[in-house]
Amino acid sequence: MINDGQIYLAGFVATQPTRKINGGKVSASMRVAFTPRWISRETGEWSDGPTSFVNVTCWRALAENVVVSLRKGEPVLIMGRLRVRRYDDKEGVARTAVEVEASSIGHDLTRGVSAFSRTRRAFAGTAGDQGQKPDAPASEDPGRESAAEFAANGQAVVVDGAFDESAVAELTRQIDEELDGATVTF
DSSP, X not given: OTTOOEEEEEEEEOSOOEXXXXXXXXXXXXXXXXXXEEEOTTTOOEXXXXXXXXXXXEEHHHHHHHHHHOOTTOEEEEEEEEEEEXXXXXXXXXXXXXXXXXXXXXXXXXXXXXXXXXXXXOOOOOTTTTTXXXXXXXXXXXXXXXXXXXXXXXXXXXXTTEEOHHHHHHHHHHHHHHHTTOOOOO
């Protein structure tokens, strides 16, 4: 896009992503921290620069996936548009906010491993397909597999544009059981 501030950011999730619905549009927001590092030519030691924080917002399916997939402290790579806006705070002092409207977000695999799981979305029924997905087995409720099937496969469930909260809760419970007492480092 012409005259658009594209940005590529490598950092860590600083706040747990939060999901919002405004006028039927789903969004998610979080803060991401990044600290530049360099090696000193004189000493050969690494030095850290100042840590910066940026607000990251994403929309629709990306927002839903971010809320389910990312946790505070995890390393991420973000691609999106840079937005700098001015506003007045509660005391009337002029401030500047730096934000990224993300078009793509993923775990930084140079710092650890991740398991990808494709989300499945229910198809709206039409006269010819009775709402059944292509190649889907027939079921009592065409076009909608059970939440248990998806949770058993480690997949988040999206039905009619919303997550099946029980399947997400079950998946979270299973992950917590697997990680109980484990130390995760990046």
